[in-house]
Amino acid sequence: MIPAILFLVFGGFLTWVAVVNWRHRSEEKISALEAAILRATGEEPLPLTRLDKAFQTFHLVFASIFGPLFLLLGAAMLAVDLGRMS
Numbered sequence: 225m226i227p228a229i230l231f232l233v234f235g236g237f238l239t240w241v242a243v244v245n246w247r248h249r250s251e252e253k254i255s256a257l258e259a260a261i262l263r264a265t266g267e268e269p270l271p272l273t274r275l276d277k278a279f280q281t282f283h284l285v286f287a288s289i290f291g292p293l294f295l296l297l298g299a300a301m302l303a304v305d306l307g308r309m310s
Contacts, residue, residue, distance in 0.1 A: 225302070225305045227301060228298050228299075228301035228302040228305055229298070229302070230298070231294050231295075231297050231298030231301060232294075232295060232298035232299065232302065233298075234294050234298075235291050235292065235293070235294030235295035235296075235298055236291075236295060237291075238287045238290055238291030238294060239287075239291030239292055239295060240291075241287045241291070242284065242287035242288040242291050245280075245283070245284045245287065246284065246288070249280070249284060252269075252272055253280070254269050
C-alpha cells in the first residue's frame, strides 16, 4: 500500500511539473539558488545556451511521460492492494 501511495504522490508531482512547464515554456527560467546569488552580487543572468534549452525540453518531455505513467501505476497498485483486502 505504501509504494502505491508513493507512486501516486510522485506521479502527481511530475504531472504538476509538466503542466507548469508547458504553460511557461517560452519564458527563461533560472533556479532559486542562481537568482539569490545574482541578487546578492548585482549581476544579470547569462542568456540560455542551446544545451540549456535542450535540457529544459528533455525535462519537459520526460515529466510529461513519466508523471501520468507513475499515476497510472500507483492507481493500479492501489486497486490491487484494495482488492486483496476485501
